[in-house]
Amino acid sequence: MVFTIDSLCKKYSGKAVLSDVSFSVDKGDIVSLIGPSGVGKTTLLRILAGLEEQDSGSISFETPPSKNNPVIMVFQDYLLFPSLTVFENTAFALKARKLPASEIAKRVNTILEFFHLSDKRKQYPAQLSAGQKQRVAIARAMVVNPAVLLLDEPFANLDRNLKLETAEFIRDTQKEFGITTVSVTHDLEEAFAMSDKIGIMLNGRLEQFDTPSALYNSPESIDVARFLGPVNILTPELCTHLNIPAATIPKGRDYAIIRPEQLTLTQGTEARINRVQFGGHYIKYSLQVQNTELTAYGFTAQFAEGDTVGIQVSQQ
Structure with missing residues (x-):
C-alpha cells in the first residue's frame, strides 16, 4: 500500500x-x-x-x-x-x-x-x-x-x-x-x-x-446503485410474478438491484409497455408490472407502446 x-x-x-x-x-x-x-x-x-x-x-x-x-x-x-x-x-x-x-x-x-x-x-x-x-x-x-x-x-x-x-x-x-x-x-x-x-x-x-x-x-x-445510474428494485413478489429465479435476490437481502440493460423483453403477458423512447444507442422501455414501474434497455424497437411482454434477467 x-x-x-x-x-x-x-x-x-x-x-x-x-x-x-x-x-x-x-x-x-x-x-x-x-x-x-x-x-x-x-x-x-x-x-x-x-x-x-x-x-x-x-x-x-x-x-x-x-x-x-x-x-x-x-x-x-x-x-x-x-x-x-x-x-x-x-x-x-x-x-x-x-x-x-x-x-x-x-x-x-x-x-x-x-x-x-x-x-x-x-x-x-x-x-x-x-x-x-x-x-x-x-x-x-x-x-x-x-x-x-x-x-x-x-x-x-x-x-x-x-x-x-x-x-x-x-x-x-x-x-x-x-x-x-x-x-x-x-x-x-x-x-x-x-x-x-x-x-x-x-x-x-x-x-x-x-x-x-x-x-x-x-x-x-x-x-x-442509484448514484451510478438507473436501477430497478425487484422484490420477491415481483420475481415470482415475472417467473424470475429467486436466486436473483442476493443472500441477506429482500430485494435485487437490476440495471435496465440486464432486463430482456420476451413474448409474454407479465408486463405492459407504457412508453418507448429512442435514447441514441439504445431504446428505453418503461414497463408497468403490477403497481411497479420498471425500465429496460434494448437495441431495437421490437415492441410498441401498449404491448404486453415477458421479462428475463441476465446476470452480469
Missing part, C-alpha cells in the same frame, strides 16, 4: 464533512472519488495534500512525504503562471530544487513530448486551450516524479467531447509513469474509463470502495 486512511473525520462549524472514511491505495493505482457536490471529496484531497488537517483518524504513508517523495495536488483551475511559457511552467519545481540546467531540459522536454506539448513549449497559458492547460498542469506535477498525484476535478473545465479522451489520456500517462493517483470528480463515465478503484462518497461517508465493474454490477446499497 502507498497509503492507508483510517477512520478520517472532519467538521466545519460543527457540521460533519467527512465521517469515518477508511480505504487504502495500492502503488501505481489510479483511484477516483466520486459523489455529488458537498460530500467532502475535495476536503479529503486537501487533507491528503497536507493543506488541511483532519479532526480525527489517521493517514499512514508507506514512505512519508518529503521533498524527494512529494504528494502533489493539481487544482481544477490549473494555477499556471501566466507570465511563464509552457516549458518554464513545467520546469518551475525542478528549478526550485536547483537541478542542473541540462537535467531540467532533459526531463521537461521528455515529458512535454509525451504530453504532446513539444510544439507549445514557448507559448504562454493564455495561448492554450483548456485541454492543453490541463496537460501542462499535470505535466508540471509529474515531472518531479511525485509519490502521489492528486487531481481535483480534472474534467471540470473541459467540454464533453474532450472529457473521455482526457480520461483515457490520464490513464495511459499514469500507467506509463507508474505514479499513484487519486482523483475527485463528478463524471461517472470518465471515472469508469480511467480508474482501478472507485470510491462512492455520499453525505460525507465512503459508501463503497471497489473496482468499477464491482461497483456498477454489485452495489452494496440502493443509494450507491
